[in-house]
Amino acid sequence: MKLERQRYILVDYLSEQPIEDKEILNSLWHTFTRLFGEVNAGGVGLYIISHDLESKRIILRCAHKQKENVITTVSLTRKTYGKRIAFCTRLTSGTLLSLRRKTKALDMLVK
Numbered sequence: 001m002k003l004e005r006q007r008y009i010l011v012d013y014l015s016e017q018p019i020e021d022k023e024i025l026n027s028l029w030h031t032f033t034r035l036f037g038e039v040n041a042g043g044v045g046l047y048i049i050s051h052d053l054e055s056k057r058i059i060l061r062c063a064h065k066q067k068e069n070v071i072t073t074v075s076l077t078r079k080t081y082g083k084r085i086a087f088c089t090r091l092t093s094g095t096l097l098s099l100r101r102k103t104k105a106l107d108m109l110v111k
Contacts, residue, residue, distance in 0.1 A: 004045065005064040008099045010091040011074055013056050017083050021048045024058065027080035032073045046070060049096065059099065067092060 013019075025048050033041045044066040050059040062070045074087045091106065093099035 004043075005094070006045070006061050007064045007067040007070075008049065008093050008096050009060045009062065009067070009070060009074070009089060010093075010099060010103055011058050011060060012088045012090055013058065013085055014088075015056070015080075015083060015085045018053060019080055019083060019085060021051050021058075023080045023083075024048065024051075024085075027077050027085075028060075028070075028073055031077045032069070035073060035076065036069055040066065040069065044070065059096070064094070 013024075025046070028046060029041070032044060032046065043063055045061065045063045046066075047061045048058055049061050050057075052058070060070065060074070071089050071092070074089055077085065077087060079085060091099060091102050093102060
């Protein structure tokens, strides 16, 4: 059996109130299943790897074949449990280490 390749997506978000991982993940799953159906949702493997409440930044993991669908889902999710939220996809990578390197480089450019 071959292992499924993963992709890591760095996402920034804006919200008026603090939001927990579970709320974000449930909203993303809900949007994904509405857009792409239960069949595609079974193979997406969507998880939150990291969530920084200070910088309002999360790292998502998904199957590489579903990366574009996950990015679409992230951009179309507007509410989580009645709280308004706006997502912005920043970076994608095949490994967590390279995503963290790219994030450091991105942060240095912004400063």
